[in-house]
Amino acid sequence: MANTMKAPTAHGNSGVPNGGVSYWYTSTELPKYRAPLPGDRDADVCIVGAGFTGLWAAFYLKRAQPDLRIVILEREFAGFGASGRNGGWLSAELAGSRALYAKSHGHEGVVDLLAAMRGAVDEVIAVAEAEGIEADIVKDGLLHVARNRAQVERLQETIEYEKYWGATEEGLVSLTSSELNNRIVVEGAQAGLFSPDCARVQPAKLVQGLAAAVERLGVVIYEQTTVEAIEPRLARTDRGVVKAPIVLRCLEGFTAGIKGQRRGWLPMNSSMIITEPLPDSVMGQIGWSGAEVLGDAAHAYMYAQRTADNRIALGGRGIPYRFGSRTDENGETQDWTINALTTLLRDMFPAATGVPIAQAWCGVLGVPRDWCATVDLDQETGLGTAGGYVGSGLTTTNLAGRTLADLVLRRDTDLTRLPWVGRRVRPWEPEPFRWLGVQAMYTLYREADRRENALNLEHTSKIARFANKVAGR
Structure with a gap:
């Protein structure tokens, strides 16, 4: 069945084509819908969500035990959410406080987790090569830049912090x-x-290629199927019930849409813009002949890549949260955000000022209250989950999927002993406190960035330190 998602439309005062899920799909095409769930079904493993987490879990489960009956349920199409909208950083960055991870497993446990993340970068690249997935993958590393004195200090602090871990x-x-x-x-x-442990990726190509690889292994993906409730050993949908001894919730930013999960992981909004291809004259001034991805040391940080067809794709938080944990429509973001990201891009790369913006879009990522990712499986109820990647999910999903597979198969491995396994975090505050807290947090971060730039502060603004306390980071 053809996909009914709307193409990006230009409206508002920005005049930029907006939505259409993401440019990554616009540059290829929206996939045709797979068939929906045809009624009640039994399975050995039911996975809710056909993003990277669910697909990786299915991939490794099926490779380890080919006779498993695995069903994946997806409301839209595989890779519809953050998996097909992100900035394309296949990085070893892990969200959250290392000290929180260390509470259960000590310093060495966190060192092991970070080493596993670095290994996951190469694992994704190896699987893509083995499965014939063409996703513009180039491992040229990650650059973070500092554009004022306070940011320089934070970069130096980052070096010492990372060396400790x-x-x-x-x-x-x-x-x-x-x-x-x-x-x-x-x-x-x-x-x-600079860190070498990162590759540039076209994420929609990667997730679509992974979905096809999973199907070749014999996993069934049912799309156009809305899961309304997840209970021990079953998932209730608008098209029937799937019963399985194991049910894995892999919804990341869409977790709040499941009954009883409204205050679990907060759906944080992140937006992106992408330019038309840059002329040689512009590239001559910018350089960027490699495929390094680019970030900065601001509090309201940005992330960018140079695409295979010579565009700059740049993202940031924009308006970070919609009241009541609501999510976007068809990837459309706000004019304010488009204008803010365009201003930032042209401030960082003045040579690109005359290059038009080709498209804007947004998506949601999952944020736990303590900002740390989690992998969990309750063997008694059969309910499992993974997520809370806080925007660093492209690599983390692979490690999480492999870990879920080991937990499902009851294997005692290095992965199942990592400190993010079995974590419990407190829920987010109810509305309107949740909305007010997030808005205040990012208002403070933007003001801290403004003051650090305008006043040429030598040290991190006290406003940002206060915002970190508000956030609980």
């Missing part, structure tokens, strides 16, 4: 402004930080 000299390299300019010329950049 096991980073090596080769894994985290400090760059002077001139060394940075040899890679990418960012206006006003004073210093940089």
